[in-house]
Amino acid sequence: MTAEFEQVRERLAAARRVAVLTGAGVSAESGVPTFRGPDGLWRGFRAEELATPEAFAADPKRVWEWYDWRRGLIAACRPNPAHEALAALERRAGGGLTLVTQNVDGLHARAGSGDPVELHGNIWRVRCTACGRLAEDRRVPIPILPRCGACGGLLRPHIVWFGESLEAAVLERAVGAFESAEAALIVGTSGVVHPAASLAGLAKRAGAFVVEVNPEPTPYGGRVDVTLEGKAGEVLPRLVAA
Ligand code: OAD
Numbered sequence: 001m002t003a004e005f006e007q008v009r010e011r012l013a014a015a016r017r018v019a020v021l022t023g024a025g026v027s028a029e030s031g032v033p034t035f036r037g038p039d040g041l042w043r044g045f046r047a048e049e050l051a052t053p054e055a056f057a058a059d060p061k062r063v064w065e066w067y068d069w070r071r072g073l074i075a076a077c078r079p080n081p082a083h084e085a086l087a088a089l090e091r092r093a094g095g096g097l098t099l100v101t102q103n104v105d106g107l108h109a110r111a112g113s114g115d116p117v118e119l120h121g122n123i124w125r126v127r128c129t130a131c132g133r134l135a136e137d138r139r140v141p142i143p144i145l146p147r148c149g150a151c152g153g154l155l156r157p158h159i160v161w162f163g164e165s166l167e168a169a170v171l172e173r174a175v176g177a178f179e180s181a182e183a184a185l186i187v188g189t190s191g192v193v194h195p196a197a198s199l200a201g202l203a204k205r206a207g208a209f210v211v212e213v214n215p216e217p218t219p220y221g222g223r224v225d226v227t228l229e230g231k232a233g234e235v236l237p238r239l240v241a242a
Helices: 005-013 053-058 060-075 081-093 108-113 168-179 196-205 232-240
Strands: 018-022 097-101 121-128 134-136 155-159 183-187 209-214 226-228
Touching: 005 081, 005 155, 005 183, 005 209, 005 226, 005 232, 018 081, 018 168, 018 196, 053 060, 053 134, 060 121, 060 155, 081 108, 081 232, 097 168, 183 196, 209 232
Parallel strands: 018 097, 018 183, 183 209, 209 226
Antiparallel strands: 121 134, 121 155
């Protein structure tokens, strides 16, 4: 074990408040495709053709078919050792850890994380475009087009699309956690989508020890205290091991 790795373990164990940000890379070893990179999820589509309010308004069937395909794919995936290590770290922190995720797959909660801050929503939740009602919906396949049980309006995925704002309360929780953290972990994210990408900088400016876990270089390089190069499912269990 390198001295750097040992230092990270000690800093994490000593921190009274820890903030964690995860991205698609944390679910990669579960079989959920990431967004960018060679096997990226956009499946030949451009993001702005599918994950935008304009795309949904123009062709809701096409957008729903894409989400239905992703829901089926995610339903077949299970949490991996990275999700499990973060849930273990949270239990050990006894209320001192906030897990913030950009992922919409729900795998952190399935691994036992108590109350993840889901910045970009959740693929298993739907929202009525007419009355705004939120509901959990785990049907795979989902009827296309799905309708609201209360008012009959068209449902949409409860996901933050490009061009939409994050929910204020959700963002506030994430910002608060990073501003008050003594240690922060940034795992499996390419660091190009804001405001999520700005959270590490908030923690750094407030004096936190910031660690990145990623097998590839990212824009975080040089702006964090330590980068542990490797897959989340291999690095995190070792970090958390007693
Ligand atoms: P990206 O697909 O942009 O980046 C995935 C990152 O995970 C890359 O930096 C990879 O190097 C890294 N990675 C790959 N395999 C890994 C592994 N086994 N362990 C650790 N890291 C690994 O995904 P995000 O940064 O999450 O937004 O993308 C941010 C947002 O862009 C998403 O939330 C999504 C997308 O548009 C919405 O859906 C609103």
